[in-house]
Amino acid sequence: MITFEGVTKRFGDGTVAVDNLNLQVPTGAVTVFVGPSGCGKTTSLRMINRMIDPTEGRILLDGEDIRKIDPPALRRGIGYVIQAAGLFPHRKIVDNVATVPYLLGWDKKKARARAMELMERVGLDTKLAERYPFQLSGGQQQRVGVARALAADPPVLLMDEPFSAVDPVVRTSLQDELLRLQAELQKTIVFVTHDIDEAIKLGDTVAVMRVGGRLAQIDDPPTLLAEPADDFVEGFLGKDRGIRRLSFVPAGGLAVRSEQGIPGWSVVLDDDRRPLGWRAEGGRPSEGNGYDSPAKEGDPLEGPVLNGTRPERPPAGEARTRAAAAGLQPFGTVDLNKDSLRAALDAALLAPSGCAIAVDGEGRFTGIVTREALDAALARATGPADG
Amino acid sequence: MNWLFDFFGDAANWSGSGGIPVRVLEHVEFSVIALLFAMLIAIPLGLLIGHTGRGAVVVVVAANAARALPTLGLVVLIVLLVGVGTTWPVLVPLVALAVPPILVNTYEGIRGVDDDLRDAAYGMGLRGRQVLLRVLVPVALPLILLGLRIAAIQVVATATVAAYVGLGGLGRFIIDGLATKDFPSTIGGAVLVAALALVVQLGFALLQRLVVSPGVSGRAQAR
Numbered sequence: 001m002i003t004f005e006g007v008t009k010r011f012g013d014g015t016v017a018v019d020n021l022n023l024q025v026p027t028g029a030v031t032v033f034v035g036p037s038g039c040g041k042t043t044s045l046r047m048i049n050r051m052i053d054p055t056e057g058r059i060l061l062d063g064e065d066i067r068k069i070d071p072p073a074l075r076r077g078i079g080y081v082i083q084a085a086g087l088f089p090h091r092k093i094v095d096n097v098a099t100v101p102y103l104l105g106w107d108k109k110k111a112r113a114r115a116m117e118l119m120e121r122v123g124l125d126t127k128l129a130e131r132y133p134f135q136l137s138g139g140q141q142q143r144v145g146v147a148r149a150l151a152a153d154p155p156v157l158l159m160d161e162p163f164s165a166v167d168p169v170v171r172t173s174l175q176d177e178l179l180r181l182q183a184e185l186q187k188t189i190v191f192v193t194h195d196i197d198e199a200i201k202l203g204d205t206v207a208v209m210r211v212g213g214r215l216a217q218i219d220d221p222p223t224l225l226a227e228p229a230d231d232f233v234e235g236f237l238g239k240d241r242g243i244r245r246l247s248f249v250p251a252g253g254l255a256v257r258s259e260q261g262i263p264g265w266s267v268v269l270d271d272d273r274r275p276l277g278w279r280a281e282g283g284r285p286s287e288g289n290g291y292d293s294p295a296k297e298g299d300p301l302e303g304p305v306l307n308g309t310r311p312e313r314p315p316a317g318e319a320r321t322r323a324a325a326a327g328l329q330p331f332g333t334v335d336l337n338k339d340s341l342r343a344a345l346d347a348a349l350l351a352p353s354g355c356a357i358a359v360d361g362e363g364r365f366t367g368i369v370t371r372e373a374l375d376a377a378l379a380r381a382t383g384p385a386d387g
Numbered sequence: 388m389n390w391l392f393d394f395f396g397d398a399a400n401w402s403g404s405g406g407i408p409v410r411v412l413e414h415v416e417f418s419v420i421a422l423l424f425a426m427l428i429a430i431p432l433g434l435l436i437g438h439t440g441r442g443a444v445v446v447v448v449a450a451n452a453a454r455a456l457p458t459l460g461l462v463v464l465i466v467l468l469v470g471v472g473t474t475w476p477v478l479v480p481l482v483a484l485a486v487p488p489i490l491v492n493t494y495e496g497i498r499g500v501d502d503d504l505r506d507a508a509y510g511m512g513l514r515g516r517q518v519l520l521r522v523l524v525p526v527a528l529p530l531i532l533l534g535l536r537i538a539a540i541q542v543v544a545t546a547t548v549a550a551y552v553g554l555g556g557l558g559r560f561i562i563d564g565l566a567t568k569d570f571p572s573t574i575g576g577a578v579l580v581a582a583l584a585l586v587v588q589l590g591f592a593l594l595q596r597l598v599v600s601p602g603v604s605g606r607a608q609a610r
Binding site for chain 2: 049051072073074075076077080082083084085086087088089090091092099100103132133134148
């Protein structure tokens with residue numbers, strides 16, 4: 001547990017970076033500091049490992065005032081990841097990862113073994129161990145940065161906009177990786193970002209800060225989205241708050257029809273019972289030759305493996321072209337065991353039938369989620385609490 | 388060309404206390420001692436100023452003084468102060484010549500290290516001295532070596548002034564040659580100085596390969 005008690009930081013020129021901050025960072029969870037530039041989020045983070053000392057107030061780490069701890073000793077017990085990765089260019093990757101173990105006096109063999117283990121953990125090919133930082137991509141460097149921060153197994157991890165310098169695809173994969181790691185390691189993580197979506201995705205708790213270094217609101221993401229404390233927080237959360245909130249409502253409660261169709265539409269499956277598309281019933285011809293069973297023998301139409309993480313993706317490439325040529329309409333799938341109500345709604349909106357196709361973990365058809373079912377679930381989700 | 392043959396072909400030039408091998412050794416000796424003194428002064432100072440950010444004005448003053456310093460005048464001054472018979476009249480000006488490039492490049496090298504890198508190093512829990520020696524110096528090494536190389540070449544070229552005050556070194560061939568209108572000797576001496584400077588250049592290129600991390604020089608195979 002990290003506790004901020006009336007923490008204020010005034011810089012020499014009179015700027016107040018952080019103004020009377022009081023908050024608690026719970027152990028084993030991700031707390032995100034988010035806000036516009038100049039809101040003091042990075043300063044707050046850097047006060048935890050004493051890269052900056054507060055002007056007033058104190059910070060407690062598991063009840064101990066950190067000002068009583070020698071900064072280098074304190075920092076060796078706290079992982080630190082920064083935006084630029086900050087790898088040591090003159091050292092090989094493995095030695096970069098082993099930085100803190102070396103500082104703690106581990107013998108070289110043990111430190112390197114630990115570094116290799118960490119590289120695997122964060123999804124880095126251990127063949128990269130003997131490379132130098134400049135030989136790695138930005139995303140790989142950032143992974144090395146995370147591995148280095150974890151090397152001595154510190155209970156606390158500070159991450160200062162670690163993913164904001166990489167492209168969106170890599171960023172998403174790094175975020176997913178962090179969530180996966182966190183599920184395994186359960187570190188106390190303080191994460192700074194200016195990206196509210198990242199904050200909502202990663203945070204167990206999100207602290208929204210405003211310019212001038214004041215805390216605007218601290219809550220878990222669903223509460224934040226549902227009940228922003230004031231206009232600033234509401235504005236910062238941006239549009240689509242309602243839709244985004246659905247990300248936190250599991251799709252599990254949705255009613256599913258097990259039939260393979262609804263009036264006017266049927267779902268076409270491949271041999272493996274994976275959905276291929278919707279077909280309009282009642283002879284509505286579509287562009288294509290209108291032949292009836294695209295999944296008949298000898299026609300190797302393949303449905304992609306759609307697990308709910310990307311329900312919005314219709315059959316890819318060639319399969320999609322063939323599905324279209326066969327007169328099939330696009331569809332979306334949702335895995336009720338894993339996905340959110342938002343994913344279900346999205347899947348329904350992708351299909352001209354207006355229904356989402358429910359699938360199991362393997363992407364096999366389990367039923368249809370109708371608009372009525374979605375409607376009922378939405379009513380429950382947005383209705384009065386405990387509904 | 389003939390003069391070169393006259394000079395290098397003359398067996399007398401290759402032996403005795405005034406021969407080429409002895410003069411080269413004397414020249415190298417002055418140069419190495421002067422360079423070592425300069426390093427002892429300039430490197431710690433440059434590291435300190437670069438690391439703490441305090442005293443940068445010293446670097447600026449040193450850099451400007453270097454341009455204005457009349458080496459020959461300094462030689463004469465030291466002779467007047469301590470008299471002939473010691474090597475001080477040649478060492479002091481050479482050290483004065485070598486300090487500025489080493490100091491400036493060491494300082495700039497350390498200052499120029501990326502702030503993020505410094506931040507990460509402190510954030511990992513390195514102490515000030517560890518940050519300097521384990522991170523800043525290895526990263527700044529190419530610039531530090533550049534300063535040393537510039538200084539070394541200047542020193543080798545300028546060590547000829549030793550001859551003015553009757554000390555040895557390759558300057559003797561040049562200056563004595565001029566005085567006695569022995570042009571083969573003058574030209575030969577100049578060629579030897581130039582060759583020595585080339586050797587220094589080469590030596591530093593080799594040193595650079597040995598001590599600079601491939602990760603810094605970019606020499607590791609990029610892939």
